[in-house]
Amino acid sequence: MMKRLFPNPLLSAALAALWLLLNQPSPGHLLIALLLAILMPLLSAPLRPQRGAVRRPWVLARLILTVGGDVQSSALQVARGVLAGRRRPPNGRFVRIPLALRDAHALAALAVITTAVPGTVWSELAADRSSLLLHVFDLQGEEADFIAQYKQRYEQPLLEIFEA
Amino acid sequence: MTPLPLWAEILVGALLLLSGVLALISALGLHRLPNFFSRMHAPAITAALGVWAVALASILYFSLHHGRLELQSWLIILLLAVTAPVTTTLLARAALFRKRTETEPKDRPGTM
Numbered sequence: 179m180m181k182r183l184f185p186n187p188l189l190s191a192a193l194a195a196l197w198l199l200l201n202q203p204s205p206g207h208l209l210i211a212l213l214l215a216i217l218m219p220l221l222s223a224p225l226r227p228q229r230g231a232v233r234r235p236w237v238l239a240r241l242i243l244t245v246g247g248d249v250q251s252s253a254l255q256v257a258r259g260v261l262a263g264r265r266r267p268p269n270g271r272f273v274r275i276p277l278a279l280r281d282a283h284a285l286a287a288l289a290v291i292t293t294a295v296p297g298t299v300w301s302e303l304a305a306d307r308s309s310l311l312l313h314v315f316d317l318q319g320e321e322a323d324f325i326a327q328y329k330q331r332y333e334q335p336l337l338e339i340f341e342a
Numbered sequence: 343m344t345p346l347p348l349w350a351e352i353l354v355g356a357l358l359l360l361s362g363v364l365a366l367i368s369a370l371g372l373h374r375l376p377n378f379f380s381r382m383h384a385p386a387i388t389a390a391l392g393v394w395a396v397a398l399a400s401i402l403y404f405s406l407h408h409g410r411l412e413l414q415s416w417l418i419i420l421l422l423a424v425t426a427p428v429t430t431t432l433l434a435r436a437a438l439f440r441k442r443t444e445t446e447p448k449d450r451p452g453t454m
Contacts, residue, residue, distance in 0.1 A: 199414050253391040256383055257364065260371035270380040286427075293427040296386035299379070300427060301434040313434065315383040 183216060185223075188232060190215035233342050241335040248295045248331070256296040259316050268316035272301065275310045275325050279333055284340035291332050298328075346406050357399035364392035378437050382430070389426055393419055 184190045194211040201207045232238065259268045279285055285307065292300045292312065302311040317324060346354070364387050371384025397415040404412040 196417065199417055249390045249394075253364070253387045256371075257367045257387050260367055260375065260384060260387075263371070263374050263376075267376055268380060270377070289427040289431065290423055293386070293430050294390055294423050296390050297383055299382050299386075299434050300431050301438055311438075313379045313382065315380060 184219070186219045189219050189222075193218050232339055234338055237335050237338045241332070241339070244331060244335075245291050245294060252295050252297040256315055269318070271314050271317045271321070273312045273314050273317070273321055273324060275312060275328060277308060277310050277333065278329075279336060279341070280307055281340045284336045287336055287340070288332060344407065344409055346403070350402060350406050354399045354403050357395045357402070361388075361392040361395035361399070364388055364395070368392070379434075382434060382437075389422060393422055 194215040197211040197214050198207060201210075277285075279288060285303070288310075289300050292298050297315040299313040299315075300310070301313050304310070312328075314324065368384045368386075368388040371387070372381055375381045375384060397419050400415040401412060404415075
C-alpha cells in the first residue's frame with residue numbers, strides 16, 4: 179500500500195517539505211502537502227524515464243558536510259585570488275578528468291557540487307560520459323594531484339551512493 | 343513581534359556585512375580578472391558563501407522576531423544550488439565553442 183502510494187518516497191518527502199516550508203503549517207496545508215507528495219511523482223514519472231536510487235544515507239551526509247566545508251574554504255581562496263589578481267594572476271587551467279560515474283543522477287549531483295564549490299567550473303562532459311573538462315581558477319601543484327583529489331572527494335562518495 | 347537581543351542584532355549585522363563584502367569581491371573579480379574563463383569563477387563566491395550569509399541572517403532575524411523557526415530562506419540556497427549549474431555550463435560551453443572556432447578545429451583547449 180505505502181509502496182503503491184509513494185513509489186518514490188524521497189521525492190514525495192522533498193515536495194511535502196517544500197510546501198510546508200513555503201506556507202505556515204496548518205491542517206489545510208498538511209493536506210495539500212500530502213496531495214503534492216502523491217500526485218507530483220505520478221505526474222512527473224513520464225518525464226523521468228531513468229529511475230535513480232539513493233543508497234547509503236550516511237555517505238550522503240558525510241558528502242554534504244565535505245562539500246559545505248569545501249565551499250567555504252574555496253570561496254575564501256578565490257576571493258584571495260581576486261584581490262591579488264593584479265600582482266599575481268591566478269594559474270587558470272583546463273583539466274580533463276577521467277570519470278568512472280555513468281549514472282545521470284550521480285552526474286547531475288557532481289555538476290551541482292562542482293558549481294557550488296568556487297574555483298571549479300564544469301565546462302564540458304564527453305559525449306560518452308567518460309571524461310569531464312573542468313576549468314580550475316588557480317591550479318596549485320600537480321594536475322595529477324588535483325584530479326586524484328577531485329575524484330576521491332566527490333566522485334567516490336557519489337559512486338557509493340548511486341551505483342553501489 | 344519581539345525586539346531582538348543585542349547579540350542577535352550584532353550577529354545579523356555581521357552576516358549581512360560579510361555577504362556585502364563577498365558580493366563586492368565578486369564584482370571586483372568580474373572587473374579585473376584577465377579572461378572569460380577566470381571571470382566565470384568570481385560570481386561563485388557570492389552564489390556560494392554570500393547567499394549563505396544572507397540566508398542565515400534572514401533565518402536568525404525572522405525566527406527571533408516571530409518567536410518560531412522560519413526556515414524558508416534555506417529554499418533560496420537549495421534552489422540556487424540546483425539551478426546554478428545549468429547557466430554555468432551553458433556559459434562555459436558557449437565560450438569553449440567560440441574559442442574552438444577561433445583556433446584550429448581540432449584544438450584542445452589548454453591554458454587561457
